[in-house]
Structure formats: structure tokens, C-alpha cells
Amino acid sequence: MADVVVVGAGISGAASAYELATAGLKVVLIDRYGPAAMASGWTLAGVRQSGRHPAELPLARRAVSIWDTLAEQLGAPTHYRRRGNLRLARTPEEWASLAAMVEEQCAAGLDLSLLDAKQVAALAPAVSPAVLGASYCPTDGHADPQATVQAFVDAAVRAGAETRFGEDVLSIDTAGGRVVGVTTNAGHIPAGRVILAAGVFGNRLLGPLGLSVPLRVRLVTAVRTAPAAPVLDQVIGVANADCAGRQEVTGRFRFTGGSTEWAGEVETGARPRVRPPTRGVADAIRLFGAAVPAVLDAPIDEIWAGLIDQTPDALPVLQQVSDPAGLVIAMGFSGHGFCLGPVTGQVAAAMAQDLPVDLPLEPFALARFDRWNAPSEPMTLHG
Ligand SMILES: Cc1cc2nc3c(=O)[nH]c(=O)nc-3n(C[C@H](O)[C@H](O)[C@H](O)COP(=O)(O)OP(=O)(O)OC[C@H]3O[C@@H](n4cnc5c(N)ncnc54)[C@H](O)[C@@H]3O)c2cc1C
Incomplete structure (x- = not known):
């Protein structure tokens, strides 16, 4: 019992x-x-x-x-890194939506600021110079x-x-x-x-x-490259959420595209698997590659799709x-x-x-x- x-x-x-x-x-x-x-x-x-x-x-x-001391508490590595999250604005509309978000979240007590293109370049030189700016939260991060x-x-x-x-x-x-x-x-x-x-x-x-x-299941395509020289500390998002990515502690880039409605079957075996549509792979590479061009030079190691339990x-x-x-x-x-x-x-x-x-x-x-x-x-x- x-x-x-x-x-x-x-x-x-x-x-x-x-x-x-x-x-x-x-x-x-x-x-x-x-x-x-x-x-x-x-x-x-x-x-x-x-x-x-x-x-x-x-x-x-x-x-x-909790994440700060989790590895210590669990007695095993989580590869947690607190190096910030940059959410990029690529158009004036995205800039306006980020400015509103920064204002609202600062009022809620979060340490969040709006950076112009020069500040983004100084903090994250791997980000494309074409971006207009970004929101920056230094206490965000990523883990394995x-x-x-x-x-x-x-x-x-x-x-x-x-x-x-x-x-x-x-x-x-x-x-x-x-x-x-x-x-x-x-x-x-x-x-x-x-x-x-x-x-x-x-x-x-x-x-x-x-x-x-009440759940809608959504599919997101994910790509992981072979290890590359470390160029990116922060997690990168974009204002309209059509891609996101980061560089793992292994040097591998791990990035995703946007999401689409999904109603298929999970392929089962030793591990469950969902195959991403070719368009999803192309979009993820195009969009995240435009945000962080260095990923386009890294060989791809793995491609998969993930499912999201969306309320x-x-x-x-x-x-x-x-x-x-x-x-x-x-x-x-x-x-x-x-x-x-x-x-x-x-x-x-x-x-x-x-x-x-x-x-x-x-x-x-x-x-x-x-x-x-x-x-x-x-x-x-x-x-
Ligand atoms: C591509 C992608 C990117 C994401 N990015 C982020 C991100 O950057 N930051 C973030 O915070 N979140 C992110 N998420 C969301 C996050 O990963 C999930 O919200 C979280 O992992 C959900 O964890 P869970 O334990 O609730 O569910 P799951 O990890 O889905 O675990 C459910 C488990 O239940 C098991 N199970 C189901 N039914 C049964 C059964 N009948 N009997 C036995 N076992 C069963 C399954 O095998 C599975 O292992 C992302 C998700 C995806 C797919």
C-alpha cells in the first residue's frame, strides 16, 4: 500500500x-x-x-x-545557468508589445528592462544586428x-x-x-x-x-545541433513567440519554431516520438537562424517535435x-x-x-x- x-x-x-x-x-x-x-x-x-x-x-x-540551489539539494547536476532571457523585437509592432510587457512586469516587481539594439549587441554579440532591441531579464536562465x-x-x-x-x-x-x-x-x-x-x-x-x-494539443518543432564554440549565454525568445533557443552547456544549440495544432498519434516504442512536419523544421531554422545567425553554421544532430498541453x-x-x-x-x-x-x-x-x-x-x-x-x-x- x-x-x-x-x-x-x-x-x-x-x-x-x-x-x-x-x-x-x-x-x-x-x-x-x-x-x-x-x-x-x-x-x-x-x-x-x-x-x-x-x-x-x-x-x-x-x-x-529553488533552481538556484537545486543541484546541491538533489546531489546531482541540473546544468542550471542564470544568464538571462532576451526577448527580441524585430519590428516596430514587436517593440511596442515588449515595451508594454516590460512596463507591466516591472510594476509587478520583476527585474526587467528594455534594451536598444546597441545594448543587445554588447550583451549578446551572437544576436543578429537587425533586431531593434529586446526585453532583458537577468534572473532568467536555462537548465538541462x-x-x-x-x-x-x-x-x-x-x-x-x-x-x-x-x-x-x-x-x-x-x-x-x-x-x-x-x-x-x-x-x-x-x-x-x-x-x-x-x-x-x-x-x-x-x-x-x-x-x-480542456486541452488543445499543440506541436512544436525542435532542433539540436552538434557542439559549437560558445557564443550565447542567454535564452533567446521573440516577441511573437515564433521561435526560441539557447546554447546548452555542451555548446549545442537547442531551438524551436512556433506551434501548430496537432491531432495525430504519438509513435510508441522504447521512447515516444512525434515527427515534425518538414515545414516546421524549415521555419524553425529560418526564424531562429535569422535571430542568431551562428546556428546556421552548426551541423544538425537531432530534430524532433514536442507536444504541449495547452489550456x-x-x-x-x-x-x-x-x-x-x-x-x-x-x-x-x-x-x-x-x-x-x-x-x-x-x-x-x-x-x-x-x-x-x-x-x-x-x-x-x-x-x-x-x-x-x-x-x-x-x-x-x-x-
Ligand atoms: C518544444 C517544447 C519547448 C518547451 N520550452 C519550455 C521552456 O523553455 N520553458 C518551460 O518552462 N517550459 C517549456 N516547455 C513546457 C514544459 O516542457 C512542460 O510544461 C513540462 O515539461 C511538463 O512537464 P510534466 O511533467 O507536467 O509533463 P510531461 O513531461 O509530459 O510528463 C508526463 C509523463 O506522464 C507519462 N504518462 C502519461 N500517461 C501515463 C499513463 N497512463 N501511465 C503512465 N505514465 C503516463 C508520460 O510518459 C510522461 O513521461 C516546452 C515544451 C515543449 C514541448
């Missing part, structure tokens, strides 16, 4: 399992594939506060404060997603968590209005609490419980529901849940223990969609 079963070993589930195991609970962490198999491996892995929705900013700021999720999993296991990888959760089981465990392809696991952190597949388990997070307001659902009791949902991170991972883990683990959380969480309740009648928010992938 487990105290808590965590479904999904992406960053949200792995961080939750770590928090619960270190609090002394008996935890089982299950993933159909393994750590960081889906969004948490496909990600660009920017760790950013800038450009966040005001409701999400307190979580992002808390997360960034596989290393970070593995570090959470390994630390959870050291603290006593059991992992079951390659196992498929088929149902969340209930009796008398309460969670009583899960059934996997290997059998039933009794547990009083379940944290559902299953990303784009979460609704398959919620549906039979009469619950659903109508582009905010996650992070809530302990009352029916069935004992179920915590952590889904719908809408393209910016990697940065939040460490705080998502703390919040979900606290919810699963009925502990208070000192963060404003009302905006993340599932019931907000009962009254939702506004148009959907656009994708805002900015690193």
Missing part, C-alpha cells in the same frame, strides 16, 4: 515524488516510458519569469529561487531537462520512493467517492492519494472519473479535487511548465498531504473552465 501514487515522471511528477519521499511518505512513481520521456525531455528548458501571466509569476519567481528530471528521480529513490518505469496506468480507482489506488498493466496498486502529472495524456485517466481539463487560458490546473477525494491534478502547463517543475512538486506534494501552501493558487482551479467563455490564449513559448 502506497501513501501516494504519482502518475508521470516528467518534471512535475518527478519533483512531486521527490518532495513526498523526502517528507517520509511511501511513494510510487509510475511512467509508461521513463523519466523525461515526453514534454520534459522534448522541452527547450528555459527557466523564465519574464513574460509570465501575472497569475503564474509568483510560482515562477518561487521556482527560480534530462539531467534535472533524472536528478529528481534519483533523489526520490534515495529517499525511499519506488519507481515503476515501462508500466502503463490504465485507471485511477475509486470507492465511496475516494481514490483507492491505480490499476496498471501489471496490476492494482492501493494508495490513498494519487497525483496525476501525465501531461497531454492526463485526460485519458480523468475521463472515467467524470473530469476533464484555454494557458495556465495549468494545479488542484486537489474534492470528487474523488485524494486526487491532485497537475496538468496543462501550456508550454511553460519546465521552469515551474520544482515549485509544482512542492505544491502538489503539499496538497497530497493536506498541508497549506503559501502561494495564490485560485487561478489554477479546474472549475474556472466551467465559466470560461473567452477566446483561447495564444501559445507563448519564449524559452
Whole structure:
């Protein structure tokens, strides 16, 4: 009998399992594939506060404060670098939208400034001289997603968590209005609490419980090059979110294009795979290559597509529901849940223990969609 079963070993589930195991609970962490198999491996892995929705900013700021010492805490490298995020303006319209964002976010207390082209060139000479300027948040950064999720999993296991990888959760089981465990392809696991952190597949388990997070699944093409000479410290986004990228500590450029609607099937094997459309690859190279021309000289090593669990307001659902009791949902991170991972883990683990959380969480309740009648928010992938 487990105290808590965590479904999904992406960053949200792995961080939750770590928090619960270190609090002394008996935890089982299950993933159909393994750590960081889906969004948490496909990600660009920017760790950013800038450009966040005001409701999400307190979580992002808390997360960034955790990222600072996370590697030390987990006893393994995350390759986190706090070297800033530059969001580029390529047209007067983009400049105007960045100026408005900087004003709004400075008022919310974030250290964010607007740089002209000369200042951008001085800070990031690899950025194209054609840009008009950029917003700059010095406390944003990036990390290695596989290393970070593995570090959470390994630390959870050291603290006593059991992992079951390659196992498929088929149902969340209930009796008398309460969670009583899960059934996997290997059998039933009794547990009083379940944290559902299953990303784009979460609704398959919620549906039979009469619950659903409204999700559109969006596809983003990602490209990774061979190692190149280090030229870029910051994560680069653009005002209209049609590309983003960074240079890893390995020297590899990792960059993405914009997003498109997706309704295909994930190819399954040892690891899940989604094939990007050729146009998506061409667009990502053209757009990010125009922003940071050095990437165009680097040989390509890998190309993949990632899927995004996009909610109508582009905010996650992070809530302990009352029916069935004992179920915590952590889904719908809408393209910016990697940065939040460490705080998502703390919040979900606290919810699963009925502990208070000192963060404003009302905006993340599932019931907000009962009254939702506004148009959907656009994708805002900015690193
Ligand atoms: C291309 C791309 C770029 C991104 N860039 C950024 C960025 O720069 N910054 C940022 O903060 N965020 C970014 N994101 C978003 C971020 O990566 C995600 O929000 C985050 O990784 C979500 O983590 P998760 O743990 O909630 O979900 P996932 O990582 O998707 O994990 C869900 C896990 O659940 C498992 N699972 C599902 N169903 C079952 C089942 N029935 N049984 C067992 N296991 C199951 C899956 O195998 C999977 O491993 C990006 C995403 C993409 C795709």
C-alpha cells in the first residue's frame, strides 16, 4: 500500500515524488516510458519569469529561487545557468508589445528592462544586428531537462520512493467517492492519494472519473545541433513567440519554431516520438537562424517535435479535487511548465498531504473552465 501514487515522471511528477519521499511518505512513481520521456525531455528548458501571466509569476519567481540551489539539494547536476532571457523585437509592432510587457512586469516587481539594439549587441554579440532591441531579464536562465528530471528521480529513490518505469496506468480507482489506488498493466496498486502529472495524456485517466481539463494539443518543432564554440549565454525568445533557443552547456544549440495544432498519434516504442512536419523544421531554422545567425553554421544532430498541453487560458490546473477525494491534478502547463517543475512538486506534494501552501493558487482551479467563455490564449513559448 502506497501513501501516494504519482502518475508521470516528467518534471512535475518527478519533483512531486521527490518532495513526498523526502517528507517520509511511501511513494510510487509510475511512467509508461521513463523519466523525461515526453514534454520534459522534448522541452527547450528555459527557466523564465519574464513574460509570465501575472497569475503564474509568483510560482515562477518561487521556482527560480529553488533552481538556484537545486543541484546541491538533489546531489546531482541540473546544468542550471542564470544568464538571462532576451526577448527580441524585430519590428516596430514587436517593440511596442515588449515595451508594454516590460512596463507591466516591472510594476509587478520583476527585474526587467528594455534594451536598444546597441545594448543587445554588447550583451549578446551572437544576436543578429537587425533586431531593434529586446526585453532583458537577468534572473532568467536555462537548465538541462534530462539531467534535472533524472536528478529528481534519483533523489526520490534515495529517499525511499519506488519507481515503476515501462508500466502503463490504465485507471485511477475509486470507492465511496475516494481514490483507492491505480490499476496498471501489471496490476492494482492501493494508495490513498494519487497525483496525476501525465501531461497531454492526463485526460485519458480523468475521463472515467467524470473530469476533464480542456486541452488543445499543440506541436512544436525542435532542433539540436552538434557542439559549437560558445557564443550565447542567454535564452533567446521573440516577441511573437515564433521561435526560441539557447546554447546548452555542451555548446549545442537547442531551438524551436512556433506551434501548430496537432491531432495525430504519438509513435510508441522504447521512447515516444512525434515527427515534425518538414515545414516546421524549415521555419524553425529560418526564424531562429535569422535571430542568431551562428546556428546556421552548426551541423544538425537531432530534430524532433514536442507536444504541449495547452489550456484555454494557458495556465495549468494545479488542484486537489474534492470528487474523488485524494486526487491532485497537475496538468496543462501550456508550454511553460519546465521552469515551474520544482515549485509544482512542492505544491502538489503539499496538497497530497493536506498541508497549506503559501502561494495564490485560485487561478489554477479546474472549475474556472466551467465559466470560461473567452477566446483561447495564444501559445507563448519564449524559452
Ligand atoms: C518544444 C517544447 C519547448 C518547451 N520550452 C519550455 C521552456 O523553455 N520553458 C518551460 O518552462 N517550459 C517549456 N516547455 C513546457 C514544459 O516542457 C512542460 O510544461 C513540462 O515539461 C511538463 O512537464 P510534466 O511533467 O507536467 O509533463 P510531461 O513531461 O509530459 O510528463 C508526463 C509523463 O506522464 C507519462 N504518462 C502519461 N500517461 C501515463 C499513463 N497512463 N501511465 C503512465 N505514465 C503516463 C508520460 O510518459 C510522461 O513521461 C516546452 C515544451 C515543449 C514541448
